[in-house]
Amino acid sequence: MMVNNMAGKKIQLILKVAKFGLFAVLLIAAFVLGSMLRSSEPSTENIVSHNHPEMGEQSTIWTCSMHPQIRQPKPGKCPICFMDLIPISETDIGELQIEFSQAAIKLMQIETTPIERKFVTAQIRMVGKIDYDETRIKYITSWVAGRIDRLYVDYTGIRVSKDDHMVYIYSPELLSAQAELLQAVKAAENIKSDGSELIGKSITATLEATREKLRLLGLKQEQIAQIEKTGKPVDHLTIYAPIGGVVMEKNAAEGMYVKTGTKIYTIADLSQLWVRLDAYESDMMWIRYGQEVEFTTEAYPGEVFKGRISFIDPVLNAKTRTVKLRVNVENPDGSLKPEMFVRAVVNSKIAEGGKVMDEQMAGKWICPMHLDIVKDTSGTCDICGMDLVTAESLGYVKAAARAPLVIPASAVLITGKRAVVYIQIADIEKPTYLGREIVLGPRAGDYYIVESGLDEGEIVVTNGNFKIDSEMQLRAKPSMMNTGDKKLSPEDMHTEDANEEN
Numbered sequence: 394m395m396v397n398n399m400a401g402k403k404i405q406l407i408l409k410v411a412k413f414g415l416f417a418v419l420l421i422a423a424f425v426l427g428s429m430l431r432s433s434e435p436s437t438e439n440i441v442s443h444n445h446p447e448m449g450e451q452s453t454i455w456t457c458s459m460h461p462q463i464r465q466p467k468p469g470k471c472p473i474c475f476m477d478l479i480p481i482s483e484t485d486i487g488e489l490q491i492e493f494s495q496a497a498i499k500l501m502q503i504e505t506t507p508i509e510r511k512f513v514t515a516q517i518r519m520v521g522k523i524d525y526d527e528t529r530i531k532y533i534t535s536w537v538a539g540r541i542d543r544l545y546v547d548y549t550g551i552r553v554s555k556d557d558h559m560v561y562i563y564s565p566e567l568l569s570a571q572a573e574l575l576q577a578v579k580a581a582e583n584i585k586s587d588g589s590e591l592i593g594k595s596i597t598a599t600l601e602a603t604r605e606k607l608r609l610l611g612l613k614q615e616q617i618a619q620i621e622k623t624g625k626p627v628d629h630l631t632i633y634a635p636i637g638g639v640v641m642e643k644n645a646a647e648g649m650y651v652k653t654g655t656k657i658y659t660i661a662d663l664s665q666l667w668v669r670l671d672a673y674e675s676d677m678m679w680i681r682y683g684q685e686v687e688f689t690t691e692a693y694p695g696e697v698f699k700g701r702i703s704f705i706d707p708v709l710n711a712k713t714r715t716v717k718l719r720v721n722v723e724n725p726d727g728s729l730k731p732e733m734f735v736r737a738v739v740n741s742k743i744a745e746g747g748k749v750m751d752e753q754m755a756g757k758w759i760c761p762m763h764l765d766i767v768k769d770t771s772g773t774c775d776i777c778g779m780d781l782v783t784a785e786s787l788g789y790v791k792a793a794a795r796a797p798l799v800i801p802a803s804a805v806l807i808t809g810k811r812a813v814v815y816i817q818i819a820d821i822e823k824p825t826y827l828g829r830e831i832v833l834g835p836r837a838g839d840y841y842i843v844e845s846g847l848d849e850g851e852i853v854v855t856n857g858n859f860k861i862d863s864e865m866q867l868r869a870k871p872s873m874m875n876t877g878d879k880k881l882s883p884e885d886m887h888t889e890d891a892n893e894e895n
Contacts, residue, residue, distance in 0.1 A: 490818070513840045556633045560631070567630050636660060640659070685699060702764075
């Protein structure tokens with residue numbers, strides 16, 4: 394019995410040893426197999442150090458999606474945010490260039506247009522209101538001191554014509570002046586044919602002086618002749634309207650005593666009006682004296698009125714940053730009325746150098762006071778006698794001027810003082826684009842005038858340029874936001890982090 398127990402224990406011990414040996418053998422075999430597999434694979438260091446891509450071949454660069462300036466040849470962690478680096482494929486085609494596949498171009502909806510020279514139009518929009526023409530406002534005043542016995546126009550707003558009777562006034566001063574006239578007439582009649590020539594000239598001069606005095610007091614030539622014929626003076630004077638228009642003010646009443654020069658009526662001729670407009674400071678480069686202006690009113694929607702700029706205020710309003718313009722407008726039917734609100738537009742045709750071109754004004758001679766006086770040759774103004782000036786001196790250029798080099802406004806990426814465009818490189822099978830910083834002139838409508846940086850005939854991206862620029866930023870290349878003056882390597886970033894911690 395005892396022998397059997399000992400034999401059973403030996404058998405169990407042998408089985409345990411066998412199991413352990415089998416496990417050890419398997420473990421050793423797995424270790425050996427793993428070593429063989431590792432030794433047969435090339436290391437990452439060998440790939441990086443020995444497999445450099447040739448020029449133009451595609452290589453894999455690892456970068457951070459949050460910090461695209463981090464660029465490494467192998468995977469790892471971003472030294473700034475410790476995110477996993479992601480692979481990007483790029484071709485060594487230059488710092489400022491980038492290329493895409495045809496499929497990517499379609500997805501990005503890239504559109505291009507050739508750069509060209511052409512005349513563009515700057516449209517300046519303004520608002521303002523209609524006002525009286527100050528040169529067509531007249532006052533009716535009392536020419537003599539006296540009493541107003543009748544006002545033929547007894548309320549404002551009445552339209553009158555030139556030479557309509559307005560005021561009937563009694564004046565003792567008028568009676569004394571007529572008495573002098575009648576005495577001078579009698580003296581002239583009593584001159585004898587054999588009398589002194591000197592005395593005759595003196596009496597004739599006195600008669601003419603009394604006639605002129607009555608004319609200055611407001612009597613017409615026919616009235617003076619009637620007084621001389623009848624020998625009876627008149628005790629009342631009728632004052633007539635000097636111009637046709639609308640009575641805007643009435644400053645006297647019947648029975649009122651007035652002095653010489655007292656204002657009785659104010660008459661405004663509304664057949665021509667002024668439109669006062671406010672032009673912003675940034676639009677003044679396109680505004681010229683004598684330019685045609687189109688405007689509309691709330692009262693007549695859809696109807697376009699026209700006029701010409703007759704005055705540009707030399708002083709800028711510091712509060713509104715605007716300059717007052719004055720436009721002369723014909724109003725023969727009286728449809729336009731003072732204080733109406735208007736919306737106006739000036740279309741300036743732009744030539745090279747930002748000059749305004751107007752075929753109607755170029756080469757002409759203009760009066761700086763009265764724009765209606767436009768002549769083909771030099772001379773003087775028919776109204777004020779001022780010397781005419783050339784249209785070129787007012788900022789116009791001749792119709793033969795050269796067209797400016799322009800670029801669509803949508804093609805430009807502007808950030809601060811920099812303007813960046815993307816040019817499509819020609820004669821390359823794969824679509825390739827080049828970023829370029831340019832110098833812009835003023836904007837004219839949907840175009841910018843190019844001062845420098847582009848040549849006529851180059852192909853510029855007009856749609857999708859922001860997408861191209863975004864890809865340039867992801868690849869840590871010079872872009873709208875990154876000039877490329879300084880690029881930080883991972884070692885630089887570690888140094889900066891250490892400096893910040895210190």
